[in-house]
Amino acid sequence: MSQWDGTIHSAKMVESRQATSLQKNAFFKRFAKHLTRWLTSWEMMCLVIGILFGRAMILSNLTPFILPFFATIILLKPQRRFLAIVSLLVGAATFSGWQTLFSLLAIFVYSVLRIAVVRMSKKEEAKLLPYIVLAAGLISRLGFDVLRHGELIPSLELLALVEAGLSYLLCLIFLQSLPLLSAGVRKRSLKNEEIICFIILMASVLSGTIGWTFHGFAVDHILSRYLVLVLAYVGGAAIGSTVGVVVGLILSLANVVGLYQMSLLAFSGLLGGLLKEGKKWGVGLGLIIGTLLIGLYGQGYEQLFGTTMESVIAFVVFLLTPKAVFVKLSSFIPGTKEYQQQQQQYLRKVRDVTANRVEQFSSLFKELSSSFSHQSPTLNDGEEHQVDMFLSQVTEKSCQNCFKKESCWIKNFDHTYHYMNEIMKETQEEPTIQNAKLRREWNHHCIKPDKVVDIIHEQQQNFQEKIRFKKTMQESRKLVADQLMGVSQVMGDFAKEMQKERDTHQHQEEQILYKLQEIGLDVENVDIYNLEEGSVDIDMTIPVDYHGEAEKVIAPILSDILGESIVVKKQVEATIPNGYGQVTFGSAKAYVIETGVAHTAKGGGWISGDNYSTFELGGGKYALAISDGMGNGERAHVESYETLNLLSKVLKSGIDETVAIKSINSILSLRSTDEIFSTLDLVMVDLQNAHAKFLKIGSNPSFLKRGNKVRMIEAGNLPMGIIQDFEVDVVDEELKAGDILVMMSDGILEAPMHIGNTEIWIKRKISEMKTEDPQGIADVLLEEVIRASDGRIEDDMTIVVSRLQHHIPKWSAISTYSEHHGKIPKAQ
Template identity: 55%
Template structure:
């Protein structure tokens, strides 16, 4: 008993696979379409469908060409022998022209519509001439119309035939042009059923209404009415008596799409209402019963259509919920693959970092052995041929080794020549003492030079290891951010959906990626019409803020490309603090190019960075160096690498880039906008100041400028800023600029304390003006001052207590 559902599912899957094999692999779809298109005609005697379909199959599915030919000939023969003759003649003429064109060009696809036009025109005129013995102007006109329609239909069938002859990939969706072409092809196929009746019911009417029902249910009112208009227009061309079908199908598709919320019953009711109204309007009371019966059969067929088939069709139509869900599922798979790849790369960088770090550590541990190897080389050149070798190195090894280490140490310190007592003891102990001493002095310089190179190599490996570890950490964090979508927030999503629905706001879909405090990330899909006046910022975001007890703002929109579609809105946490900045700068002597550079940047991790760099000297060269330093800093910080590693990397790059004497200072402040905590990194820069009410706090570091040493030691100064604190950063041209001032720090603190304004730009301008006035209006050095005020971030809209609304 337990295997029953599994057995049914297995047999259903096998049946579906077999049906797809027959329809697509064997070409039954091609046969069915060809047979109906062979029967299709418009305006009594115009046959524009057969040749375009054959040409499309010939180009797209050449292995099914014979099936298409036989199906078209068979369908035309069921109408009349003349239709069969014309169909055969047009296809034969197409082959003749195809052979002719193939001799001159290989671009067959682009010429197919023109070949069809010429073939249809030639075949029609030839058949008319054989039947009548002459050709009049009317025949030429009708042949040209038929050839023109065939030309247009060929371009349409070239796009739509592949959609019915083979299965489209799961992640592919139909473009608007493809949908229209497919509708035209289906309507043309149904034209072949014009004279098929079952008990006065038209098979054509039943299937066209069924097609409109499916389109309205899958894609809504716009596509439903479009299908009705196109289908009705083509059917009215085939039979002028069916002209009222155009309005009937269009109106029914519109009503069915509008009643889509009522599921299948609502769409079917829309068809019944449209059928009744249009039939009464055209005053065909005798046909009302038959028309309603045709609509009822179409509705029954629609109700019996499997849900799975409807869902599969909906996945291909942009703007539908099924298409959106399918695309989201595809994106989740892509994100999983991307996250896995990034994690693998992170592991590779971590392994490389560990390899570099371990290799450098081992070499550092072996430094003592290097000295032993050096002394071994000295003894090999001097003691190897000495007759007292065994006495020195076998009987008195420790004493001899201590003497050699002392000689090495004295030579290194430069005191060997002055230590005559030691030299006498050594010469008395060793018969080749002077030779050993001279050789140590000669070889020691080379030894320490090699040691220095190895030390630099170790430092470089250590720096590379730190950089690789930093890159690994960034990639690992990025992979975790991508994987956060896997977290199960279904309960919270349902809670938000229920809250909004109870409040009367239509929400289609909610995706919660992260609910961490200060890092909320939510995507919501709503109808495009629901955000025409900024309702997301004014209503939805404040309601989410009340639910999560945190200020939420709109981070971005993704509008629908289709009418009556859905808009995707991204919501995120608002930062608790904001930074307002003011900047003043001046070049030495009032020039245009300053050696100082500054930068203010908002980083992706919710941090705000302010930086000042002062290049050595003045002018163009200093400007380029300081600007390059900040450019590198910005790129590295925006990648997420730790600020200490970023500064070490910049120092390494500037040290290796040129052999000239060149260095720059760097004053960096990074403020976390979530809690206003700040980190200061001062590399050869002047102090910064924080004005907090009447207090002035100095922030100072003691690191050397970048580029002087191969390895820079970065000290990080942490400070907790508060609301309305004013941070003032400056270059040495401002700090040391005032003339006749002994204590620059006290002078600057006094000027900051005397400030009567809290506007950052006014503060920057005032300090710049004070320094220039103290110099009698002359600018002695490049000057830059950056002022930042920490402000509480106030949301535009207050929260809306949605829970209290629910309670009521």
């Protein structure tokens, strides 16, 4: 038992030590987190920057940083004014007593001027701030010189004016750069002006470290070179050299002896930025090389070791800097990879928000459609209730005061109800009972048979109107539900398209640009938006296309590179001579349709009730349609024209064809009370796979000729506008290259009056034609029909003939294949 107790005690001790260790680790993590948050807080940065600005000087005795910093802090963080005063005075005290006295005087003069100017002026304080700093700086410096020297010295007056001017400029710079240190602003990207202002701010802060040393090495040299290393690594050669020039210039003004530092920092920043592909070691190598070269030129061999060691220390600190710091800085500088990722993330967020909103609208329309689709009991289910209500009204007017009411409706309810129900059916047209047996039984059953029959007949009209109204409401609800569902589907598809990621095709863009430039084509830019087969979308910036190089050379080369036929979709010429234009290349369709039309109006007139239309839809689809308005003349022409116009607009919006036709039918049926109908013959062909859909609404059959065989394609639907609720029959067909499709209005089939079977006659005429030209077929067929009707044109006639063919590019593909560069893959 003792050994067992000892084991348990040991286990508890181990658990206790582990728990204590976990608690310590958690404590240190919390402490490190709070310490990091405190060190990077606004108050700590304000304290450090204020101390350095308080002791920073340029040209031996000018301190232009105190007033701009204090004024900006009061404007941005009024509650931190005392922290700014304390930090500036502490920094000044580390330099000299006179510097402390001047700081107190400058802060006092500025505070008085600010109160007076802000109260007197109606302008915003931010606009007046630089001018207040200018006046306060000049007054305080002149007053300090009088206090120190007892008189105004002309040279000191000139320096006071220079210091006030620098304070004015620095105030403008600090107003842009100090807000960047706020956590609420750092999430956005920086403009070039803000980057420069931020660099000037950092250089000004570094000037406050002049005179500090670390084991004999100048702290300002180490920190300035570290700053150049960081920004050259993040922003490249342009940012690195700019930082070197600005920091070197400001440090040189503070210490004229170190003027060579500007050349060293600028050259090191340039070399480091150029060698950034070598990561941190490449940037550091640029600094060491720049230090050795400029160090020899500026100070000779005596000081070379010291300045080189300062660069080595800066490089070591640079290597120890966490990667997260560089990633965070890169996200603010345009042109960097992190900045582009941040922009893409922002655009993706905007896209997702928009897509979600569209999806919400799609769901709303879907719910509305479901609400309209949910019907109360249908007409047949509620017919018994309607009959009961009807008979109740009849009873109230005829049987209420009858002495046989109890006998009829209580003792013989079933018989009475049966008789009245049958009489209701018999008296729909006139107030008489045609059925002799029913009339005889009713006369025997009721003491007022004629009066009840008359009342039933009178109430029939209201009853039938209610039935028709309810039926119309149900049809309208169903139509609205279908339309809302169609809109919901379109918006849902649109949201899915928005949420598709835009593929990055940088590798393919570079390959295409290289191949085109390799053969001598001057192409400025290549942008690839889509590389999916059949949906290629490429934009190029090329010089003025005088000889059609885009169509004759670039498109055939792209056809060979991408492995499919590419054509010029759109071309925008240059607006200036010898300038650059924009060309859009896209996939050519696998099939093309050639169409011919022949038509004539009744009696050879000018206005035909028939109309036809051909138009392209999205997704590589092509539509052909004929509409025949009821009758002839202008009214029929307007009716058929509006039908086709509505059809094209609704189909181009992306709504399903059956929903589109039902919507148009509803519009036509509800728009007017006149009996104006129109037929519709619609064919939609997918030019990528030759799949066709036929929708025939009250129209004639179409004829499909393949080789020497001709067959009819037909579907039975009533003309548009007759009834609101109908089902659209869709006939699917797989077409082939060389197929000839003949569509016609009813005037063609009704014209040959002496021919027994017109459809067989039309099929024979089409099969016997030797020509395959669509326009020739249409003209010959119309002529044959007119001849068969003895030259009379009794109705409007329209024939639309289409021939499907393989797409043959105008220019063959040009091969660019070589041993080193083959085909470009569609996906990385």
